[in-house]
Amino acid sequence: MKALLIVGDGMADRSIRKLGNRTPLEAAKKPALDKLAALGINGIVDIIAPGIPPGSDTAHLSIFGYAPFEVYQGRGVFEALGVGLEVKPGDIAFRCNFATVDDGLNVIDRRAGRIEGGPAEELAKSLRNLKLDEYPEVEIIYKHSTEHRGALILRGLGLSRMVCDSDPEEAAAQVQVVKPLDNSREAAKTAAILNKLTHMSHKVLEKHPVNMQRRSKGLLPANILLFRGASGLPQLESIASRYKIKAACIAITAIIRGVCISAGFKPINVAGATGTVETDTIAKGRAAVEALENYDLIFLHIKGADNASHDGNLEQKIRMIEKIDSMVGYLLDKIDLKETYIALLADHTTPLSVRNHTGDPVPIAIAGPEVIRDDVKRFSERDCAKGGLGRISGKDIMPTLMNFLGKQKKYGA
């Protein structure tokens, strides 16, 4: 018995008046999602708790069965793992942005004109093997991911995650001087290192040929690195050891891929998967079917509907739901529900009206050999609320699936 767990990122929404008080899931043509709901048992899920808007990282921690309020330190470590860096105990990791600043270090664009991969990678090369004379014992590891995004690791004795961000998270504000968040020597040292790195990155990038060229083309230079989300490696018992299973993930978005890796999923790469609305969902579905040969649990993450929601783009959200539907159609064709469970949910609601994550419950459907089918015929926020699962918690999803797979130990005699 195997399981495929699919998350349609930010797919859930609220009642939208111009859709006749329907949600995008209700407005989209999605015969395969509806078939999954009709074949399965359905419900709604409070990913963290009712009314608590989850982040991408905390949502997936919860879905994988960890208590976010206990284990979560910050996003940095997931970004670092997600871009392929190894994070060791004691390391402090950060999410980084290439940004554009003026001479007074005022942020003009937090994303450096959404710089593209090629030029960004060129710039990233100049940030390899950075060293600070004052801290020769600290290893500084930077890796670029996509567009303006990257991750940084500080490695060495005596560092701390108790430091604030340099990223002011708004334009026109000045790059923040990183301050320690407690009175420890470690936090003071880490803050000092980051402030030196801020200036060093500006010095290295400001005169870089790529930026000279960008300026000559009227593009914003990527002339500084901003840091945020300081965090160490959380101590998570891996899915693999907790349930004695082999688990793999298909997730491109760095932060999600990083949560998966920290939970012990083996990442699988898929050509054509982009983490955007352009992603090739069928290629992802094919990769999931293949991976089910060798793994007990596959986690499959599809990002696009969340991007569309953050942009407030209704048509694109619906189109993305329909792309997910094609993929689920493919999966229902290829996967034998007499041997495999398929679960589908959103990791949070991202209403088009809000353009950000909210704390509304999300729909879930689980089909497979022994589920007790309910009367739900459509996969939507409204329909799934009438389903046989009732209203459950994000942290209940993994035990529920592992229970179907016979991987849960009896508690008691």
Place this chain on the structure above:
Amino acid sequence: MKALLIVGDGMADRSIRKLGNRTPLEAAKKPALDKLAALGINGIVDIIAPGIPPGSDTAHLSIFGYAPFEVYQGRGVFEALGVGLEVKPGDIAFRCNFATVDDGLNVIDRRAGRIEGGPAEELAKSLRNLKLDEYPEVEIIYKHSTEHRGALILRGLGLSRMVCDSDPEEAAAQVQVVKPLDNSREAAKTAAILNKLTHMSHKVLEKHPVNMQRRSKGLLPANILLFRGASGLPQLESIASRYKIKAACIAITAIIRGVCISAGFKPINVAGATGTVETDTIAKGRAAVEALENYDLIFLHIKGADNASHDGNLEQKIRMIEKIDSMVGYLLDKIDLKETYIALLADHTTPLSVRNHTGDPVPIAIAGPEVIRDDVKRFSERDCAKGGLGRISGKDIMPTLMNFLGKQKKYGA
């Protein structure tokens, strides 16, 4: 985006055979409550936890998002705040009753023949500026509220809430000697003060002209003060600061008003609101509509149905539900559901058969701009259980509403 949260105190009930196995909510004519349910999303709520009968104070703590098992000390502080006293850190507050005792301090009537406001206030004047020679540093503050009810505050260093009640809570029993509940010097001192106040109140009240007159009319004298519910000021982060909103309450019953004040609601007074079945519900509705101009959240409490339930009076309970219905009809007329959320629930079930609070879940309806409507068409215990909210907890109500209002912070990145 704003919200109006309405509690119909003790409105929920159980299946009553002589109503054809319906509940009073099902038997009452309540087109407006049903309209609210039909426009909204519905569910049932375990105010504290399944099967736990809430008090009036703990119910509202939970509804306002606090964990009663962590923060609750006793009712005294809410009574004191509710009658308009200021409670400072270190103060110990009590709920007080005027009662009738015989010469042996046996309680003849815990409510002194339900003495009315005027005479009770006369008596209360004689309890102003009490001082105990042995404890000159302790300030003794008494304030009358309605009928036999009042509140007492002890203010000074070295006091403790760890003392039992003097109120035996039954007739024919003797007024209890207050005992310390731990071995601290503070509890011993507080108990000694209360025992002296018991005798002092009896001495002052016994010969008071109001009581002479009452005796001559054949009425029971209010010749002693009974104390209960010792408590200090709980440390609650106010609703206003937790969610960065302006919040006001319309609540007459002292204990409820006190919980509201402790949670940071600004109390609004309404002429004609009495906290009984005679209350002017339309006046309260009008005040709520006006208050929504200046506040983000209005809490509106209607007491009468609970009084009727404690009296076992079915007709009055139904009449009170119908008065609440008229008020909700007025509110639905005046409030634009495209801009404002209206939530309605009971704070606990008070079955007519039990004449006291029970731990049954209560119905809830939430209507407003972006709720995903369910199929529920009637506001009742039975109908709301089929709704899209499923079964939630009292502590989830405030996060759920604040999530709709966009006042919840994302947890994670």
